[in-house]
Amino acid sequence: DSGVTQTPKHLITATGQRVTLRCSPRSGDLSVYWYQQSLDQGLQFLIQYYNGEERAKGNILERFSAQQFPDLHSELNLSSLELGDSALYFCASSVADGGVAKNIQYFGAGTRLSVL
Amino acid sequence: AQTVTQSQPEMSVQEAETVTLSCTYDTSENNYYLFWYKQPPSRQMILVIRQEAYKQQNATENRFSVNFQKAAKSFSLKISDSQLGDTAMYFCAFHGSSNTGKLIFGQGTTLQVKP
Numbered sequence: 001d002s003g004v005t006q007t008p009k010h011l012i013t014a015t016g017q018r019v020t021l022r023c024s025p026r027s028g029d030l031s032v033y034w035y036q037q038s039l040d041q042g043l044q045f046l047i048q049y050y051n052g053e054e055r056a057k058g059n060i061l062e063r064f065s066a067q068q069f070p071d072l073h074s075e076l077n078l079s080s081l082e083l084g085d086s087a088l089y090f091c092a093s094s095v096a097d098g099g100v101a102k103n104i105q106y107f108g109a110g111t112r113l114s115v116l
Numbered sequence: 117a118q119t120v121t122q123s124q125p126e127m128s129v130q131e132a133e134t135v136t137l138s139c140t141y142d143t144s145e146n147n148y149y150l151f152w153y154k155q156p157p158s159r160q161m162i163l164v165i166r167q168e169a170y171k172q173q174n175a176t177e178n179r180f181s182v183n184f185q186k187a188a189k190s191f192s193l194k195i196s197d198s199q200l201g202d203t204a205m206y207f208c209a210f211h212g213s214s215n216t217g218k219l220i221f222g223q224g225t226t227l228q229v230k231p
Contacts, residue, residue: 033218043221088159096217097217103217105219107162109159110159110160
């Protein structure tokens with residue numbers, strides 16, 4: 001158990017809908033990262049938050065947004081869903097925000113999103 | 117931009133044998149971190165081993181070790197005494213010291229350990 005909790009484990013929805021994925025980081029971790037794993041794109045970084053502030057953005061679509069709350073949990077909102085958004089969405093957390101030796105990312109179990 | 121390449125989509129090994137998974141990367145940075153993550157059929161991403169680029173000594177974690185060749189930008193993973201539980205997809209990942217925390221992943225290598 002990594003200590004990172006993601007809910008729900010599975011989500012099935014229809015095109016055009018909006019969903020929210022939730023992540024609770026490990027105790028003491030200030031950074032939260034979101035990654036998307038799909039068959040054609042592999043594992044791709046979406047966005048990072050550190051202590052409530054957005055720190056880095058990757059290939060995140062405009063239809064997607066995220067935030068980190070004062071209690072450090074994070075939510076990834078996906079709207080106007082398309083078939084191609086079906087993927088495994090991972091949350092990871094780490095203690096710091098940059099490239100330092102102690103900044104190891106620990107991953108949650110992921111949320112599998114199926115858009116029908 | 118940094119890139120990570122895993123040129124072996126699939127590999128197999130007999131139980132108790134040794135296998136090496138390859139990874140190359142491209143970066144202009146001097147200080148960075150490299151990781152191997154394991155993704156078993158449960159889909160959980162599990163950290164296997166990490167290497168700090170400023171350390172010359174290759175990292176070792178029990179049956180897992182790396183061969184880090186900084187000049188060649190190569191970072192291979194050796195699994196000794198392979199076990200059935202090692203069956204998984206393995207991802208090589210790069211983490212620069214200058215950017216914020218994102219990991220850049222390779223395409224993955226699916227490893228099958230055969231009894």
